[in-house]
Amino acid sequence: MKIKKILVANRGEIALRIMRTAKDMGIKTVAVFSEADRTAPFVRYADEAVCIGPPPSAESYLQVDKIIKVCKDLGVDAIHPGYGFLSENADATRRITDAGIIFIGPSPEAMEVMGSKLAAKAAVKKYNIPMVPGTEGAIDDPEEAKKVAKEIGFPILIKASAGGGGKGMRIVESEEMLEEQMQRAISEAVSAFGDGSVFIERYVGSPRHIEIQVLADTHGNIVHLFERECSIQRRHQKVIEEAPSSVLTPEIREAMGKCAVDVARACNYVGAGTVEFLLDENKNFYFLEMNTRLQVEHPVTEQITGVDLVREQINIAEGSPISFKQEDLKILGHSFEVRVYAEDPANNFLPDIGKLNTYNRPAGPGVRVDDGFEQGMEIPIYYDPMISKLITYGKDREEARQRMIRAIDEYQISGVETTLPFCKFALQHPNFISGDFDTHFVAKYFTPEVLKQKNNEKEEIAALLATFYHQTSMKSNPAQQSSLNKDCKQSKWKLKRK
Numbered sequence: 001m002k003i004k005k006i007l008v009a010n011r012g013e014i015a016l017r018i019m020r021t022a023k024d025m026g027i028k029t030v031a032v033f034s035e036a037d038r039t040a041p042f043v044r045y046a047d048e049a050v051c052i053g054p055p056p057s058a059e060s061y062l063q064v065d066k067i068i069k070v071c072k073d074l075g076v077d078a079i080h081p082g083y084g085f086l087s088e089n090a091d092a093t094r095r096i097t098d099a100g101i102i103f104i105g106p107s108p109e110a111m112e113v114m115g116s117k118l119a120a121k122a123a124v125k126k127y128n129i130p131m132v133p134g135t136e137g138a139i140d141d142p143e144e145a146k147k148v149a150k151e152i153g154f155p156i157l158i159k160a161s162a163g164g165g166g167k168g169m170r171i172v173e174s175e176e177m178l179e180e181q182m183q184r185a186i187s188e189a190v191s192a193f194g195d196g197s198v199f200i201e202r203y204v205g206s207p208r209h210i211e212i213q214v215l216a217d218t219h220g221n222i223v224h225l226f227e228r229e230c231s232i233q234r235r236h237q238k239v240i241e242e243a244p245s246s247v248l249t250p251e252i253r254e255a256m257g258k259c260a261v262d263v264a265r266a267c268n269y270v271g272a273g274t275v276e277f278l279l280d281e282n283k284n285f286y287f288l289e290m291n292t293r294l295q296v297e298h299p300v301t302e303q304i305t306g307v308d309l310v311r312e313q314i315n316i317a318e319g320s321p322i323s324f325k326q327e328d329l330k331i332l333g334h335s336f337e338v339r340v341y342a343e344d345p346a347n348n349f350l351p352d353i354g355k356l357n358t359y360n361r362p363a364g365p366g367v368r369v370d371d372g373f374e375q376g377m378e379i380p381i382y383y384d385p386m387i388s389k390l391i392t393y394g395k396d397r398e399e400a401r402q403r404m405i406r407a408i409d410e411y412q413i414s415g416v417e418t419t420l421p422f423c424k425f426a427l428q429h430p431n432f433i434s435g436d437f438d439t440h441f442v443a444k445y446f447t448p449e450v451l452k453q454k455n456n457e458k459e460e461i462a463a464l465l466a467t468f469y470h471q472t473s474m475k476s477n478p479a480q481q482s483s484l485n486k487d488c489k490q491s492k493w494k495l496k497r498k
């Protein structure tokens with residue numbers, strides 16, 4: 001069935017990103033928005049927009065019944081959930097399809113299987129997928145756990161089956177700690193996920209986090225679109241992603257790609273999905289879990305393959321086959337993405353919400369900015385404080401990296417602190433440049449002091465400006481002075497050229 005109108009059940013940059021492809025395809029778009037997002041670009045961009053409630057997500061973006069009603073009222077054929085919110089909610093997906101609306105994503109059954117790590121492991125068992133040595137099922141007997149742990153060797157990791165994104169994980173260094181840690185892990189899992197199932201794995205000490213993008217259609221075609229390297233993260237929050245990974249050989253890439261396709265096959269997957277792996281120091285890879293949504297970092301894959309993943313998602317939801325074959329795909333060039341958060345890296349990454357007094361995007365060759373804000377807007381406190389995703393492309397890794405540094409320098413944001421200086425630090429680190437890093441990169445190399453140089457520079461500029469204003473006797477005009485003080489922050493870009 002041809003989709004003529006899509007409702008995007010999301011906000012911010014991803015809502016805008018999805019609507020742009022819909023528009024490319026001649027499909028009408030509907031935005032639903034909370035009271036906090038009235039003035040957001042995605043609301044204006046949509047052909048129709050409906051306010052569905054107050055700012056808190058639970059009262060707006062998670063209100064599946066309200067969203068279904070909007071679909072009925074406006075003659076919507078399909079819902080795109082984006083990421084977060086309803087995107088991996090099997091019950092919401094059932095309600096949507098039961099109402100006769102196409103859900104642009106996998107079946108609720110696939111979501112449920114992959115939402116449980118133990119169910120996911122069981123589902124892929126008949127395929128030859130490497131997994132970290134550990135227990136096959138849930139474990140709750142400390143004596144049994146000790147036996148297993150001794151077999152696989154300490155340190156071990158206790159993981160909650162229902163956990164994800166690092167939640168519900170505990171490292172256990174020795175046998176003495178096991179019983180207590182296990183009890184904690186179980187009670188945490190019960191209170192956080194309502195499911196106390198935990199299992200044990202050998203702890204991989206210095207892994208890289210590599211994920212494979214897959215697409216599966218309703219005709220039995222499954223392809224992979226290579227990997228994304230996501231090891232640069234801070235407390236399970238990804239900071240910089242890239243494609244391809246600088247450490248995969250063509251052989252490992254092909255082997256991981258085949259495994260990812262099998263994981264998708266194992267759960268009858270349909271749509272765009274991501275299969276997560278750990279890669280150890282010896283380049284052994286292990287299947288971790290599958291994310292059943294379009295991911296934040298999907299643009300780096302789009303850059304190196306030329307595939308519009310949202311277009312493929314929509315085609316697949318209409319029942320069309322994937323528009324290309326595995327053999328047609330080739331990695332062309334290199335891409336980075338940095339996530340620009342309204343957080344203060346000098347102050348333990350505390351969210352720094354406020355107004356975007358200055359907001360000027362970088363542009364030029366090889367630069368893509370996926371954002372959902374514009375100058376003068378407030379960053380709402382109710383949602384994730386991501387301002388934008390800055391994506392660069394180059395013929396090789398070094399060109400893409402240099403472009404990212406140039407783009408970061410061009411980006412002008414004032415009114416809130418951002419993670420841009422932190423990203424620039426990472427991009428210039430020798431271990432980042434050489435590709436010699438793992439998931440501990442940020443913890444190992446980042447301290448707020450590494451940004452000090454920049455802060456000093458700022459203070460220097462402020463002092464210079466103060467002297468300048470004083471000498472030109474601006475102090476006689478208090479109103480002007482206060483507006484100039486605000487501009488102090490902004491003027492750092494001009495002065496950096498000094």
Ligand code: MV4
Nearest residue numbers: 132157165166201202203204205209233288439
């Ligand atoms: C691991 C691991 C080491 N050994 N499993 C964290 C998130 C979840 N998806 C899986 N995670 C890990 N599982 C074993 N057996 C280390 C991590 C891990 C990690 C993984 C990917 C990206 C960042 C990470 C940061 C800390 C720990």
